[in-house]
Amino acid sequence: MSTSEMSTSEMSAGASTGEVPAGAVVRGRTASPVLRSPRSLSTRLLRSELRLVFGRRRNQALLLALACVPVLIATAIRLSEGSGRGGRGGDGDGPAFIGQIAGNGLFVAFTALVVTLPLFLPLAVSVAAGEAVAGEASIGTLRNLLVVPVSRTRLLLVKFAGIVAFAVAAALTVGAAGVLIGFALFPIGPVTLLSGGTLGVGAALVRVLLVALYVAAMLAGLAAIGLFASTLTEVPIAAMAVTAITAVVVQILDAVPQIAVIHPYLLTDWWLRFGDLLRDPVVYGDMARGLLVTAGYVVVFGALAWARLGTKDVSS
Amino acid sequence: MTAHTTVDGGSTPTEAAPGNTASADATLSASVSKDAAAVWDAAGEPPALATRGLTKRFRGGQVAVDHIDLLVPHGAVFGFLGPNGSGKTTTIRMLLGLIRPTAGEFDVLGRRMPAAAGAVLPRVGALVEGPAFHPYLSGRANLARLDAGDRTVDPRTSRRRIGEALERVGLTAAAGKRYRNYSLGMRQRLGLAAALLRPRDLLVLDEPTNGLDPQGTREVRTLVRELAAEGSTIFVSSHLLSEIEQICSHVAVMSRGTLVTQGTLAELRDVAAPRLRVVVAGPDDVAVAAEVLARLGLPAPEVEAERLATTIGETPPELVTRELVLAGVGVRELAVERPDLEDVFVSLTGEGFDVDQ
Numbered sequence: 001m002s003t004s005e006m007s008t009s010e011m012s013a014g015a016s017t018g019e020v021p022a023g024a025v026v027r028g029r030t031a032s033p034v035l036r037s038p039r040s041l042s043t044r045l046l047r048s049e050l051r052l053v054f055g056r057r058r059n060q061a062l063l064l065a066l067a068c069v070p071v072l073i074a075t076a077i078r079l080s081e082g083s084g085r086g087g088r089g090g091d092g093d094g095p096a097f098i099g100q101i102a103g104n105g106l107f108v109a110f111t112a113l114v115v116t117l118p119l120f121l122p123l124a125v126s127v128a129a130g131e132a133v134a135g136e137a138s139i140g141t142l143r144n145l146l147v148v149p150v151s152r153t154r155l156l157l158v159k160f161a162g163i164v165a166f167a168v169a170a171a172l173t174v175g176a177a178g179v180l181i182g183f184a185l186f187p188i189g190p191v192t193l194l195s196g197g198t199l200g201v202g203a204a205l206v207r208v209l210l211v212a213l214y215v216a217a218m219l220a221g222l223a224a225i226g227l228f229a230s231t232l233t234e235v236p237i238a239a240m241a242v243t244a245i246t247a248v249v250v251q252i253l254d255a256v257p258q259i260a261v262i263h264p265y266l267l268t269d270w271w272l273r274f275g276d277l278l279r280d281p282v283v284y285g286d287m288a289r290g291l292l293v294t295a296g297y298v299v300v301f302g303a304l305a306w307a308r309l310g311t312k313d314v315s316s
Numbered sequence: 317m318t319a320h321t322t323v324d325g326g327s328t329p330t331e332a333a334p335g336n337t338a339s340a341d342a343t344l345s346a347s348v349s350k351d352a353a354a355v356w357d358a359a360g361e362p363p364a365l366a367t368r369g370l371t372k373r374f375r376g377g378q379v380a381v382d383h384i385d386l387l388v389p390h391g392a393v394f395g396f397l398g399p400n401g402s403g404k405t406t407t408i409r410m411l412l413g414l415i416r417p418t419a420g421e422f423d424v425l426g427r428r429m430p431a432a433a434g435a436v437l438p439r440v441g442a443l444v445e446g447p448a449f450h451p452y453l454s455g456r457a458n459l460a461r462l463d464a465g466d467r468t469v470d471p472r473t474s475r476r477r478i479g480e481a482l483e484r485v486g487l488t489a490a491a492g493k494r495y496r497n498y499s500l501g502m503r504q505r506l507g508l509a510a511a512l513l514r515p516r517d518l519l520v521l522d523e524p525t526n527g528l529d530p531q532g533t534r535e536v537r538t539l540v541r542e543l544a545a546e547g548s549t550i551f552v553s554s555h556l557l558s559e560i561e562q563i564c565s566h567v568a569v570m571s572r573g574t575l576v577t578q579g580t581l582a583e584l585r586d587v588a589a590p591r592l593r594v595v596v597a598g599p600d601d602v603a604v605a606a607e608v609l610a611r612l613g614l615p616a617p618e619v620e621a622e623r624l625a626t627t628i629g630e631t632p633p634e635l636v637t638r639e640l641v642l643a644g645v646g647v648r649e650l651a652v653e654r655p656d657l658e659d660v661f662v663s664l665t666g667e668g669f670d671v672d673q
Contacts, residue, residue, distance in 0.1 A: 044471055048464035056452065140448025144510065147412045147444065148465040149437035313415035315406075 045150060049162040053128060059166065062124050063173045069120060070112035070178035077101050078185045105182025106191055106201070109208045110278070112178040113171065113215055117271055121170055122247035125219045128166040129226020130240030132159040133309065137234040137316045152309050160227055160302065167219035168212075175212035179205065195279040207277055214274045214287060221267045221297035222247055228305040234316050264289075267297055361390035362426025364518045364549035365411060370420035372406050380406040383420065384575040386568060388551055393544045395560045395581075396553040398570030399665050404553045405445050407570070408522050412442055425517055438468040441516035441548075443524055447507030451496035455487055455506045458495055462510050469514050481509040486535065500527035508539070519543060521552045525559050537563050557661045567657075571665040581657075590654040592617075592628035592636065597646025605645045612636060628652055 053059055081102050097110040133156075136142040145155060182188065191204040199207065226243035233239050251268045253259060263269045270290025276283040365388035372381040381403040388394045398404050409415045411422060413430045422429055427436045449458040459478045463469065469477070482491050485505040490498065498506065504527050511519055521540075525533040540563050544550050554560045561581075568578035577584060592614070596605050605624055609617055612635065617626035628636070633652050640647050655663075 042467050044464040044467075048461045052450070052453075052461065139450065140445075141450060143409075143412075143414055143444050144448055144462055145465055146414055147437055147440070147442045148462055149413070149433055150465040151434060311416070313409075315409065315415055 045154070045158050046161055049158050050165055053162045053166050054169070056131075059128065062127060063170060066116060066120060066124060066170055066173050067177035069116050070108050070174060071181045073098075073111055073115065074101065074105075074108045074178075074181040074185050100192070101182070101186060103187070104191060105184075105186030105188045106179065106204050106208065108182035108186070109175045109178030110211060112174045113211055113274075114272065116174050117215060117218075118251060118268075119248070121167070121174070121215065121219060122222055123244050124170045125163060125167050125222050126226055126240045126243035126247070128163045129223055129230055129243050130236040130238070131230075132163055132227055133230035133305075134233050134239040135230075135236040137314070138236055140316055142316065143314050146314060153306060156227065156231075156302070156306055156309055159230075160223065163223040163227060164216070164220050167223055168216040171212040171216040171219070172209075175208050179208060191278075193278050193280050194275060197280045199280065210277050211274045214277065214290075215271070217291060218267075218271045218294055221294040221301075224298040224301035224305070225267075228301045228308065231305045231308040231312065265293065267294065270294065362423070364388045364390050364392070364394075365422070365424055365551060367407075367411075367422035368420055370407065370410060370422055371418045372403075372410060372415065373418040379573055381410070381417075382573040384570075384573075386422075386575065386578065388549060389566065391544075391547070391549055392566045393540060393550045393564050394552065395557075395564035395567040396551060396570070397557055397560075397567060397661060397665075398553075398555065400555050402570040402665065403573040404555075404570055405522055408442075408444060408520055408551075408553060412440070412444065412520065413437065414444070438466055438514075439517040440520060441511030441513070441518070442520040442522075443507045443511050444520070444522050446523065446526060447503040447510075449495045449503070449506060452494055454492050454494055455482065455498065455502075455509075456491040458506065459510055459513060463513050466514070477513055478509075481512040484512055484539065485509045501529060501532050504528055504532070508536070512543075516543075516548050518549045518551065521550065523553055523555070525554065525556075533559060557657050561657050569661060569664050576664045584657060584660055589627045589629065590652050592624075592626055592633065593649070593651045593653060594624045594636075594640070594647065595649035596622050596624070597648055598622065601645045604643055605640055608639050608643045608645065609636070612639060622648075 077098070097107045097114060100107040101111060133142065136145065146152065150158075188201060190198040190200055191207075192198050222243065225246055226239065229239040229242040229246075230236070247268065250266050254263055254266045254269050270286070270293055273286040273290050276286055365386055367384055367386040369383045369385065370381060371379070371383050373379045384403075384407065386407070396404055396407075406415070410417050411424060411429070413433045416430075424432070424436045425439055429436065449455075450461070453461070456478060459481060460474065463474050463478060464471075479488070479491075482488050485508045487502060487505050487509060490502055495503070495506065504524065508521070508524060511521065524540075525536050528536060537560075540550055540552065544563075552560055552564070564581055566578070566580050567584050569576045569584075592609075594605060594617075596602055599622070602619055602622060602624065606617055606619065609624070609626060612631055614628065614631060614636075615626050617624040633650070637647065637650055640650070
């Protein structure tokens with residue numbers, strides 16, 4: 001080891017703990033150009049994680065499958081419309097958009113988001129979350145990252161960001177595919193809102209985007225649960241299954257009226273409240289509470305994941 | 317397995333010792349002591365690794381590593397030996413902060429761990445328990461991912477450093493291939509490349525020759541010599557002494573979770589000193605021969621019929637031969653048996669290469 005490297009590393013170490021001013025001059029020969037003092041904020045690992053998540057074939061296939069949902073819905077309605085049986089209003093909890101599709105293609109996007117939110121989108125999030133930590137542990141790359149070193153806290157933050165990014169991409173994919181297929185198969189025009197007024201096409205597209213983002217934000221709560229599950233095992237499939245099953249079970253609980261008292265605290269209770277984005281003016285109350293509950297889940301399960309990974313013996 | 321160096325009077329029992337050990341022995345052997353207090357060498361460098369009572373007990377109650385006091389001097393090529401299952405990998409995982417010791421403390425590059433992990437680990441290159449990479453990424457992309465995690469390197473030099481690391485392990489041609497299509501040898505090389513992504517003060521290599529053919533094993537040895545020559549301390553584990561014997565200046569031997577011995581290679585060789593074995597013509601010669609050996613200052617021999625055996629130490633065998641003949645002893649056979657390190661290793665660890673437990 002040359003003295004210059006030594007000094008640089010020492011200086012780096014000092015800078016991170018504040019013992020030595022970051023600008024401390026390395027005495028003697030020039031420092032090795034390879035090294036630098038660590039930046040408090042570097043996006044390199046995050047970018048690498050995003051490349052990993054979105055570069056993976058399976059994840060690309062998942063997004064493609066999600067994009068097929070609005071296409072299927074639109075095609076089915078277009079065909080049934082052709083045979084003279086118009087679409088009926090949807091039933092269930094969510095806003096009933098399906099009946100409006102034939103009149104306005106933009107409703108394909110809203111309908112597709114309602115349809116995919118109970119199962120398909122949570123499934124996509126579960127896959128990304130299960131892979132996040134358990135996937136790295138199962139193939140052994142977790143130990144490589146930790147000895148680089150990537151601190152466990154930093155790793156969790158990056159992994160969470162990766163899952164949420166995938167959730168955002170999934171919701172936007174459904175929304176965008178819905179808009180495109182709606183444009184292709186149906187007339188597009190000003191949207192009649194739930195509150196009775198109408199919205200121009202441009203403004204309506206913004207609402208589609210907002211709905212997709214609200215959906216993605218709701219999925220962040222599930223992402224935190226999935227991240228925690230992912231730190232518990234070295235088998236990614238197990239973490240995926242636990243996460244997906246959690247989403248389904250919570251929705252079942254949410255449908256049992258006898259326990260209505262706990263419904264407001266259930267993660268999924270707030271998922272379909274985005275109908276309020278289709279009012280004018282927009283009613284934010286429910287969505288704000290939904291975001292708050294979701295944030296609570298993110299904090300609790302994020303902390304659990306942190307405690308778990310932070311103390312875990314990585315022997316895979 | 318015993319290697320016999322039969323001496324017919326002419327040659328000396330001294331085998332060619334690895335060149336890099338001899339010079340370091342004198343100064344470093346003093347610092348390798350049972351109490352592994354932080355010993356700083358003459359150049360003011362702290363030991364690369366120092367553990368005190370390092371212990372790992374797994375949840376099942378099994379003690380994988382039992383109070384070991386390792387001391388790896390700065391600049392050493394330190395062979396960490398032991399049969400499979402003797403606790404080597406668990407020790408390495410503790411040293412790198414992957415698993416938490418049950419008891420004990422340890423310093424890496426002079427800094428207390430795990431508190432200083434963030435500052436120290438960038439200076440440590442590691443290959444832990446075989447290579448592990450994303451199967452669907454190329455070798456180059458896998459290295460890029462690890463480099464992205466290192467906050468102490470300049471990202472602008474990333475491409476160059478990755479290229480150099482791949483070049484160094486001979487993987488340049490396969491850099492763009494997916495890892496899943498790599499052979500075991502190529503995977504091992506990629507693992508080594510990951511440890512070489514930037515200048516390191518310490519390299520921790522766990523079984524680096526695993527899965528390599530003889531040619532690859534030789535290349536790894538050459539690589540380790542180069543890295544040591546550049547000033548890195550090398551901590552290399554193996555269950556095959558023969559694979560690293562030629563490159564090590566120091567050796568520690570693990571058996572069933574305990575550290576059986578550690579020291580310079582020369583010290584380990586001394587554990588089993590060369591033995592003199594003489595077969596004489598008749599019972600009368602035995603007494604005379606014993607007298608001669610005593611006169612030469614050798615320890616009293618074990619006698620069994622016409623056979624005498626003792627340790628020979630530094631006494632030249634040719635001198636013993638001459639004195640015996642001059643005293644009228646009918647020497648039928650005279651041999652100096654020099655147990656090689658493999659024998660020492662096996663005698664220290666018991667069974668040898670079988671999995672312990």
